[in-house]
Amino acid sequence: MGALPACWSSTSSCSKRKFSFCPMTVLVMVRPTIEMGFEMAEFVITPSPQVSVPVVGGGAFPVRRIYCVGRNYAEHAREMGHDPDAEPPFFFSKPADAIVTGGAPIPYPTETSNLHYEIELVAAIGTGGKGISVESALDHVWGYAVGIDFTRRDLQAWAKKAAKPWEVAKGFDHSAPISALVAASALTPPLKGAIKLEVNGETRQSADISDMIWDLPHVVAELSRYFELFPGDLIFTGTPAGVGAVVKGDRVTGSIAGVGSVETTIA
Ligand code: MN
Numbered sequence: 001m002g003a004l005p006a007c008w009s010s011t012s013s014c015s016k017r018k019f020s021f022c023p024m025t026v027l028v029m030v031r032p033t034i035e036m037g038f039e040m041a042e043f044v045i046t047p048s049p050q051v052s053v054p055v056v057g058g059g060a061f062p063v064r065r066i067y068c069v070g071r072n073y074a075e076h077a078r079e080m081g082h083d084p085d086a087e088p089p090f091f092f093s094k095p096a097d098a099i100v101t102g103g104a105p106i107p108y109p110t111e112t113s114n115l116h117y118e119i120e121l122v123a124a125i126g127t128g129g130k131g132i133s134v135e136s137a138l139d140h141v142w143g144y145a146v147g148i149d150f151t152r153r154d155l156q157a158w159a160k161k162a163a164k165p166w167e168v169a170k171g172f173d174h175s176a177p178i179s180a181l182v183a184a185s186a187l188t189p190p191l192k193g194a195i196k197l198e199v200n201g202e203t204r205q206s207a208d209i210s211d212m213i214w215d216l217p218h219v220v221a222e223l224s225r226y227f228e229l230f231p232g233d234l235i236f237t238g239t240p241a242g243v244g245a246v247v248k249g250d251r252v253t254g255s256i257a258g259v260g261s262v263e264t265t266i267a
Contacts, residue, residue, distance in 0.1 A: 072238025
């Protein structure tokens with residue numbers, strides 16, 4: 001420590017003296033910092049940018065986590081070879097930076113030859129909580145969007161068979177294109193309405209969000225039993241039947257009546 005400037009040996013007092021001539025003070029004040037006890041530490045690498053989703057009418061919604069519901073529509077559970085009456089829906093997640101906005105193309109992912117689309121209603125949490133009641137669940141939702149839960153179906157099949165986690169099947173880069181968010185205050189809660197997906201203009205998925213096994217309030221309430229929810233969390237609420245493969249060059253569009261539409265191209 002002897003070779004360092006005198007102020008370095010007493011960092012905490014140095015960082016509190018705003019008008020000190022200590023050169024370290026300047027660094028501490030202008031660089032992004034995180035709280036570490038009573039001292040401020042500099043990030044040692046540049047932090048990743050905050051992921052966000054544009055909001056209809058302006059502004060952006062910062063994304064914290066992406067939760068997803070599996071097998072929340074009976075017909076989809078059946079097409080995947082499962083009995084919806086025997087097994088309730090369940091949760092998995094994607095990393096926040098899997099989000100793709102603005103209709104940007106997504107690259108065909110590596111390590112798969114069976115990339116599937118899944119159109120889904122997305123709820124965006126504005127008020128956090130844990131152990132949220134079904135009755136108050138929608139009070140926690142800031143807004144809604146339409147998302148696509150892209151899936152490496154071949155790796156998911158492998159994971160199921162091998163009793164391995166789903167991360168490589170679900171949590172890959174660019175796997176969650178999403179529409180702009182609509183504020184909950186601007187619409188009636190989307191508990192029913194047509195949900196559909198087209199590939200190159202041809203309808204592949206067509207159902208109604210009222211077909212969900214866990215409706216929106218139950219999704220929020222159930223999820224909050226396992227995880228404390230925080231503002232910025234997104235919940236992909238599951239997909240109806242009709243999932244299938246896309247290839248490079250395909251144009252994928254999806255919509256939910258009263259909520260919006262999402263689009264992307266497989267590049
Ligand atoms: Mn899904």
